[in-house]
Amino acid sequence: MGLLKGKVILEIAGLKKCHGSKVILDGLDLEVTRGEAVVVIGPSGCGKTTLLKCINGLESHQAGKILIDGREAGSPGFGWHEARQKIGMVFQSYDLFPHMTVMENILLGPVRVQKRGREEAAAEALALLERVGLADRKDDFPRQLSGGQKQRVAIVRALSMKPELMLFDEVTASLDPEMVREVLDVMLQLARAGMTMLIVTHEMEFARVASDRVVFMDGGMIAEEGKAGDFFREPKTERARRFLKTFYFRAD
Amino acid sequence: MNLEFMQGALPLYASALLLTLRISLLGIVLSLVLGLLCSLVLYQRERERSRALWGLGKLVCVYIEFSRNTPLLIQLFFLYYALPKLGLMLSNEECAVIGLTFLGGGYMAESFRSGLEGVSRVQFELGLSIGLKPLQLVRFVIFPQALALAVPALGANCIFLIKETSVVSIVALPDLMSVAKELIGMYYNTLEALFLLVLCYLLLLVPVSFLLTLLERKLRYAEFGI
Amino acid sequence: MPNSGFEVLLSVNNLRRLAVGLGGTLEIALISVAIGLALGIFYGLLLTSKNRLVYGLCRLYLEAFRIVPVLVWLFLFFFGSAIVLGVNVEGFFVSVAVFSLWGCAEMGDLVRGTVTAIPLHQWQSAEALGLDKWQVLRFVIIPQALRKITPPAVNLVTRMVKTTPLVVFVGVTEVLRVGKQIIEFNMMKNPLASFWIYGFIFMVYFLICWPVSRFSKKLEERWAF
Numbered sequence: 101m102g103l104l105k106g107k108v109i110l111e112i113a114g115l116k117k118c119h120g121s122k123v124i125l126d127g128l129d130l131e132v133t134r135g136e137a138v139v140v141i142g143p144s145g146c147g148k149t150t151l152l153k154c155i156n157g158l159e160s161h162q163a164g165k166i167l168i169d170g171r172e173a174g175s176p177g178f179g180w181h182e183a184r185q186k187i188g189m190v191f192q193s194y195d196l197f198p199h200m201t202v203m204e205n206i207l208l209g210p211v212r213v214q215k216r217g218r219e220e221a222a223a224e225a226l227a228l229l230e231r232v233g234l235a236d237r238k239d240d241f242p243r244q245l246s247g248g249q250k251q252r253v254a255i256v257r258a259l260s261m262k263p264e265l266m267l268f269d270e271v272t273a274s275l276d277p278e279m280v281r282e283v284l285d286v287m288l289q290l291a292r293a294g295m296t297m298l299i300v301t302h303e304m305e306f307a308r309v310a311s312d313r314v315v316f317m318d319g320g321m322i323a324e325e326g327k328a329g330d331f332f333r334e335p336k337t338e339r340a341r342r343f344l345k346t347f348y349f350r351a352d
Numbered sequence: 353m354n355l356e357f358m359q360g361a362l363p364l365y366a367s368a369l370l371l372t373l374r375i376s377l378l379g380i381v382l383s384l385v386l387g388l389l390c391s392l393v394l395y396q397r398e399r400e401r402s403r404a405l406w407g408l409g410k411l412v413c414v415y416i417e418f419s420r421n422t423p424l425l426i427q428l429f430f431l432y433y434a435l436p437k438l439g440l441m442l443s444n445e446e447c448a449v450i451g452l453t454f455l456g457g458g459y460m461a462e463s464f465r466s467g468l469e470g471v472s473r474v475q476f477e478l479g480l481s482i483g484l485k486p487l488q489l490v491r492f493v494i495f496p497q498a499l500a501l502a503v504p505a506l507g508a509n510c511i512f513l514i515k516e517t518s519v520v521s522i523v524a525l526p527d528l529m530s531v532a533k534e535l536i537g538m539y540y541n542t543l544e545a546l547f548l549l550v551l552c553y554l555l556l557l558v559p560v561s562f563l564l565t566l567l568e569r570k571l572r573y574a575e576f577g578i
Numbered sequence: 579m580p581n582s583g584f585e586v587l588l589s590v591n592n593l594r595r596l597a598v599g600l601g602g603t604l605e606i607a608l609i610s611v612a613i614g615l616a617l618g619i620f621y622g623l624l625l626t627s628k629n630r631l632v633y634g635l636c637r638l639y640l641e642a643f644r645i646v647p648v649l650v651w652l653f654l655f656f657f658g659s660a661i662v663l664g665v666n667v668e669g670f671f672v673s674v675a676v677f678s679l680w681g682c683a684e685m686g687d688l689v690r691g692t693v694t695a696i697p698l699h700q701w702q703s704a705e706a707l708g709l710d711k712w713q714v715l716r717f718v719i720i721p722q723a724l725r726k727i728t729p730p731a732v733n734l735v736t737r738m739v740k741t742t743p744l745v746v747f748v749g750v751t752e753v754l755r756v757g758k759q760i761i762e763f764n765m766m767k768n769p770l771a772s773f774w775i776y777g778f779i780f781m782v783y784f785l786i787c788w789p790v791s792r793f794s795k796k797l798e799e800r801w802a803f
Contacts (some may be wrong), residue, residue: 187481188481188482191478193474197475199500208482212488212492213483213484213488258482261482261483418784420791421736421740421787422787425743425744426754426779426780429754430776430780434773434775434776515648519744519747529649529653536657542657542658542660545657554645558645
């Protein structure tokens with residue numbers, strides 16, 4: 101990771117996305133360099149989730165460019181199937197595949213998609229589970245786990261593909277409050293280890309601590325971005341100020 | 353009851369039971385295959401807009417409606433008495449199996465389809481996001497869950513189909529009903545004949561429904577998983 | 579159309595005979611539907627009984643009709659009536675009895691499912707509004723239950739209509755038998771008669787059952803909560 105640090109892995113230019121007549125993303129530009137942890141915040145409905153889904157091709161866009169590791173999505177020779185192997189995604193709903201054990205959940209990608217040896221992949225999966233404190237649950241079924249545990253497994257499942265970029269879509273928003281911490285801890289650990297991450301969240305404290313850069317989205321585009329410390333201390337735009345205010349009012 | 357008579361009749365019932373079993377089994381297996389194929393066509397049609405699939409899907413829909421809205425008895429009459437006039441000769445057993453498959457395929461297709469529809473959308477995005485290809489997604493993620501959801505309905509269909517085989521004597525097959533009817537007609541041992549008839553059907557159906565309950569319990573994970 | 583055999587369906591006399599045969603089957607179906615569904619409502623309420631003996635007996639009846647094919651029941655009643663009653667009961671009455679009992683069992687299970695599916699808090703929140711027991715039933719429970727039960731009950735009707743051709747096995751003159759007579763009568767001059775006659779009966783059943791099951795499906799979609 102060290103050598104490539106500073107190289108752009110994700111480049112988005114003029115991204116546009118509509119649902120019928122409703123504009124979701126309105127000419128959005130964003131760049132993520134390797135080793136960076138970028139937090140995306142913004143009012144609900146501003147297009148954060150759609151942005152993430154466009155980045156790994158779960159939603160199509162109408163205009164603009166997405167470049168993943170220098171290759172443009174949709175250009176000849178580009179395949180989402182390959183691109184998705186470089187991009188891990190963790191969703192808001194902490195669903196696993198309910199018919200598979202924790203270990204099978206994690207191995208599905210490495211074994212079936214990347215055609216890696218089962219034993220080698222399993223050893224690595226176990227090491228990852230160890231890191232999130234769930235090694236002893238490897239043979240459990242998802243229904244035997246709590247929401248926080250499932251979400252941690254989901255993170256491991258994404259990591260096991262050795263992604264170069266991780267997308268997190270409000271991964272703690274559906275969790276019971278007492279489980280939020282354990283998931284955020286894992287993410288913080290990852291950020292500190294130098295993983296490239298694009299994180300949509302409402303956890304402001306986490307954003308402040310874990311991110312290198314904060315991106316504030318509003319109305320389908322980026323309204324402001326900056327270093328986490330600066331942004332939270334002194335937002336430049338009125339919209340960001342108003343958004344943060346509603347937030348802190350809730351916290352008071 | 354005349355035990356001696358019953359003893360004498362046992363081999364007749366046994367071979368009739370085997371016949372019913374054979375026809376049911378063939379019919380069930382074939383209608384599972386047919387139903388699965390139909391449901392996959394319909395399922396893929398919703399995802400992929402191609403003219404060929406659209407036409408095929410329409411055809412499947414028409415077939416399902418016909419199979420679910422006509423009596424097996426009439427289907428069999430048509431196969432056995434009408435088709436030979438067009439030059440298509442089928443043996444009685446072929447008629448029975450084809451009839452049962454025509455009937456069962458529609459029911460199985462509906463069960464598979466509701467199973468497939470029961471798998472949540474999130475599972476697609478999960479599967480795609482780890483890089484699975486469409487076929488892998490169906491094979492490893494969607495289908496196993498859909499199957500677990502569909503098992504109760506599929507099981508009910510199996511029992512339904514076994515029961516429906518009771519009409520195959522209409523195509524001159526020596527099944528349980530025709531054996532019973534013959535014994536009553538020839539020897540007037542009505543009580544014994546009916547007793548053995550019911551016994552045979554219970555012997556056939558009670559274990560099947562018991563097995564299905566067990567299977568359902570084993571597959572219960574489909575309901576909680578999430 | 580020489581020799582296509584289609585003429586057999588153009589004869590008014592043949593069509594009238596087929597219609598009469600069909601009418602006989604449908605008559606049995608409709609009488610049984612009426613009796614079965616009406617009895618089924620009471621039987622379904624019995625199935626929700628907390629009394630173990632009552633529940634056990636009701637359950638036994640349900641399972642018996644679930645597991646033993648209807649045709650076997652027809653045989654049991656048809657041939658068994660001679661043993662029990664000492665007289666041969668006509669196929670028509672045997673059929674009505676068996677199909678009513680079957681319909682009652684299936685309807686009962688639907689009613690039971692519906693009643694137990696209405697959550698307790700519906701009762702409680704209605705009572706909390708100050709409605710009395712009868713008003714709760716009248717304004718809250720029954721309207722919900724009706725919406726829930728109508729689609730599967732309509733479906734049960736088509737199942738019964740589809741199953742009634744079985745009465746041919748107990749000597750009732752119905753459409754298949756009439757068809758056979760017409761075919762045999764035309765055997766010499768019209769060898770393709772059986773194709774048209776059975777094809778016709780097949781289509782008629784489809785045209786009776788199909789709209790009804792579509793209606794049931796539509797209701798289900800519209801009334802899904």
